[in-house]
Amino acid sequence: MPAHHPPRPARRAAATRGRRITGVCAVALPTALLALQLGLGPAAQAHEGVGAGPRAASSVAAPDKATISEGQVEEVAPGGVITYPSVTSCLTVTVRLREGGLVGAHASLFQVPGELRSDQILAALKGRVGDRAVASVEVRGAVGAWHPSYFAKAIESYGEGEQVPVPTVPDPDGIARAVSEGLGTAPGLVSVEDVPDGDQVVS
Incomplete structure (x- = not known):
C-alpha cells in the first residue's frame, strides 16, 4: 500500500488518474491514453486474454473474510x-445476495498482469453470482475517473489512433446502467x- 494517496482535488482536476501497478498510482490517465494512441500502451496489454472466462457460482463454502485486489472477484x-x-482510481462492485x-x-x-480487465470483471462477477437472487449492488470508488464504456471496452483494447473515451464529469447514472446491464440486474x-x-471494508 502506498505511504500516502494523491490529494483528491488533484484527481478531480485531471478528471482521471492512472491506475496503480501492484497498488501504486504510477501513471496519470491522460498520459496513459496518449501513450495508447501512439501505440505505446501499457505492458499489461500482453496479458489481454488472461482470466477472461466468467466463473460459475461456487459450490464450495465461502470464507468469512476476503481481500479483493484489482482485477479479482x-x-x-x-x-x-x-x-x-x-x-x-478503481471502482468496487459488491453484490449483496438475498441469502x-x-x-x-x-x-x-x-489491467493488472494476470488479472481481469475492466471489460471482463462484470462477466466474472455475474458468473460467480450465478442464479442466486440479488438484493442490491453497490458501486463505490473513483466515480469521476470512470467512463461507463470502460466496463464494455477496456482502455487496453483500443488500437493505435483510436479515440479512448475520457470522462469530463462524473457519470454515476451511466455507471449504474453499465453495471446493471453487465450483471443482468434491475437498474433500481x-x-x-x-x-x-x-x-x-464492506460487511
Whole structure:
C-alpha cells in the first residue's frame, strides 16, 4: 500500500488518474491514453486474454473474510467481511445476495498482469453470482475517473489512433446502467457512490 494517496482535488482536476501497478498510482490517465494512441500502451496489454472466462457460482463454502485486489472477484459467507485494499482510481462492485452473502469485484482502470480487465470483471462477477437472487449492488470508488464504456471496452483494447473515451464529469447514472446491464440486474438495484481514496471494508 502506498505511504500516502494523491490529494483528491488533484484527481478531480485531471478528471482521471492512472491506475496503480501492484497498488501504486504510477501513471496519470491522460498520459496513459496518449501513450495508447501512439501505440505505446501499457505492458499489461500482453496479458489481454488472461482470466477472461466468467466463473460459475461456487459450490464450495465461502470464507468469512476476503481481500479483493484489482482485477479479482471473490465471495464471503453471510455475515462476512470484504476488504478492497488501496482503492484510488478503481471502482468496487459488491453484490449483496438475498441469502446474506457478498460477492465482490475490484475493477481497475488498467489491467493488472494476470488479472481481469475492466471489460471482463462484470462477466466474472455475474458468473460467480450465478442464479442466486440479488438484493442490491453497490458501486463505490473513483466515480469521476470512470467512463461507463470502460466496463464494455477496456482502455487496453483500443488500437493505435483510436479515440479512448475520457470522462469530463462524473457519470454515476451511466455507471449504474453499465453495471446493471453487465450483471443482468434491475437498474433500481444498483447504487453508485464516490468515496475517498483508501481501503474499503464492506460487511
